[in-house]
Amino acid sequence: MSAIRLLVLGAVRQHGRAHGYQVRNDLEYWGAHEWSNAKPGSIYHALKQMAKQGLLLAHEVAPSTAGGPPRTEYEITERGTEEFFTLLRASLTSYDQSVDVLSAGIGFIVDLERAEAVALLRERVAAIEGWRASVTEYWTPSDGPESIGHIGEIMNMWVHSADAGAEWTRGLIARIEAGAYTFAGEGEPFVGVLSEGEENPFATGVPDAGDAH
Amino acid sequence: MSAIRLLVLGAVRQHGRAHGYQVRNDLEYWGAHEWSNAKPGSIYHALKQMAKQGLLLAHEVAPSTAGGPPRTEYEITERGTEEFFTLLRASLTSYDQSVDVLSAGIGFIVDLERAEAVALLRERVAAIEGWRASVTEYWTPSDGPESIGHIGEIMNMWVHSADAGAEWTRGLIARIEAGAYTFAGEGEPFVGVLSEGEENPFATGVPDAGDAH
DNA sequence: ATCTCAGTAGTCAAACTTGACTAGGAAGCG
DNA sequence: CGCTTCCTAGTCAAGTTTGACTACTGAGAT
Numbered sequence: 022m023s024a025i026r027l028l029v030l031g032a033v034r035q036h037g038r039a040h041g042y043q044v045r046n047d048l049e050y051w052g053a054h055e056w057s058n059a060k061p062g063s064i065y066h067a068l069k070q071m072a073k074q075g076l077l078l079a080h081e082v083a084p085s086t087a088g089g090p091p092r093t094e095y096e097i098t099e100r101g102t103e104e105f106f107t108l109l110r111a112s113l114t115s116y117d118q119s120v121d122v123l124s125a126g127i128g129f130i131v132d133l134e135r136a137e138a139v140a141l142l143r144e145r146v147a148a149i150e151g152w153r154a155s156v157t158e159y160w161t162p163s164d165g166p167e168s169i170g171h172i173g174e175i176m177n178m179w180v181h182s183a184d185a186g187a188e189w190t191r192g193l194i195a196r197i198e199a200g201a202y203t204f205a206g207e208g209e210p211f212v213g214v215l216s217e218g219e220e221n222p223f224a225t226g227v228p229d230a231g232d233a234h
Numbered sequence: 235m236s237a238i239r240l241l242v243l244g245a246v247r248q249h250g251r252a253h254g255y256q257v258r259n260d261l262e263y264w265g266a267h268e269w270s271n272a273k274p275g276s277i278y279h280a281l282k283q284m285a286k287q288g289l290l291l292a293h294e295v296a297p298s299t300a301g302g303p304p305r306t307e308y309e310i311t312e313r314g315t316e317e318f319f320t321l322l323r324a325s326l327t328s329y330d331q332s333v334d335v336l337s338a339g340i341g342f343i344v345d346l347e348r349a350e351a352v353a354l355l356r357e358r359v360a361a362i363e364g365w366r367a368s369v370t371e372y373w374t375p376s377d378g379p380e381s382i383g384h385i386g387e388i389m390n391m392w393v394h395s396a397d398a399g400a401e402w403t404r405g406l407i408a409r410i411e412a413g414a415y416t417f418a419g420e421g422e423p424f425v426g427v428l429s430e431g432e433e434n435p436f437a438t439g440v441p442d443a444g445d446a447h
Numbered sequence: 448a449t450c451t452c453a454g455t456a457g458t459c460a461a462a463c464t465t466g467a468c469t470a471g472g473a474a475g476c477g
Numbered sequence: 478c479g480c481t482t483c484c485t486a487g488t489c490a491a492g493t494t495t496g497a498c499t500a501c502t503g504a505g506a507t
Binding site: 236238271273274275276279280283303 | 492493494495496497499500501
């Protein structure tokens with residue numbers, strides 16, 4: 022699963038109604054162009070594709086107020102909202118070591134209720150532990166660890182990062198249970214998008230150390 | 235950068251001459267179908283593409299000895315070998331949080347000399363530390379941490395996993411400096427491919443916990 | 448003798464991603 | 478006023494990835 026659909030659905034959903042450039046700006050505001058494949062082409066492609074699949078509703082709209090070509094506005098449908106929550110839940114529970122999907126999931130976690138968020142994260146911890154158990158058992162060579170040589174270092178790295186991921190997840194669960202953040206149904210939600218015309222304080226990105234994912 | 239080119243180049247290189255199915259089997263032997271996008275289509279595509287680019291030399295070959303369509307054998311060229319080492323060095327030094335590229339790099343690390351491997355890994359640690367410093371400085375909001383709400387958890391996760399990655403890398407450096415494994419120019423190299431006809435002891439994969447990357 | 452099944456080797460269309468490109472308006476400037 | 482430059486909004490071709498599909502052989506079962 023790539024993070025782009027979750028990101029785009031979430032952005033449109035928070036706006037109620039949004040055109041491509043607005044989504045693009047939100048994703049940049051969230052820094053998503055740094056840690057996911059949120060390039061213009063991918064965003065517009067995802068919008069069109071999801072409109073074709075009935076997850077979004079496309080409205081043809083008059084030429085922009087601020088120059089440039091005419092723009093299309095999108096609205097999320099019932100089925101799109103379902104898909105959003107399906108993707109969101111999957112992003113939080115499944116352990117697939119791709120940081121971008123998890124990052125997107127965390128970004129939208131407050132769209133869930135607190136109890137469910139905690140439950141999903143516990144499921145995540147369980148998934149990591151299960152994965153760890155199976156991988157360490159499977160990759161313990163019967164004829165001694167030397168037999169796989171440096172290849173064992175690959176498994177070692179996976180296990181190391183799985184452990185770190187589990188530990189971080191446990192910390193997050195603890196913070197949420199201690200009352201941090203405002204979740205769905207708990208009053209004024211956290212505002213995570215730019216309103217029309219608001220300037221983006223994070224316009225120039227985090228400096229890259231190496232190639233982006 | 236995707237891991238597929240590095241994997242395919244490395245596989246062909248270790249065989250001297252290999253056809254697509256052989257490469258495919260090697261990658262399965264290495265478990266690469268679990269942690270990278272090493273699907274048949276991608277492998278054959280990479281072979282053709284790299285042949286077109288002069289990194290591999292394609293030989294048309296008579297029908298297979300064991301059923302199936304005729305097969306094409308590939309040989310690595312001078313330029314392909316250069317590309318292999320370029321990709322290998324990049325995979326070990328750049329911090330781009332995609333596990334598949336690093337995994338592939340570790341798989342081929344013994345194709346380098348010991349001193350260079352250590353130097354590259356040290357560079358990796360430095361890259362991680364630099365990234366960490368810039369990201370923590372950049373994402374410390376001037377108007378207090380509450381202002382970014384749960385979004386701060388995303389950065390927290392990155393930093394957490396960067397730290398784990400740096401720690402693991404330091405451990406690997408220590409093991410290599412202590413004399414572990416056999417590197418280039420140190421005698422009998424580790425055999426990491428299946429010979430023709432040898433059966434694959436890891437034919438059925440590690441059980442997945444969640445969607446693969 | 449023929450039928451099925453597993454293994455071999457690879458192709459293909461559809462979907463997705465990438466990075467460069469277009470084209471028009473607004474804003475600054477000498 | 479004419480010129481350049483930036484911002485807005487999006488398109489496009491080329492490349493890559495995916496997952497399902499084809500076609501062929503040999504071994505064992507009926």
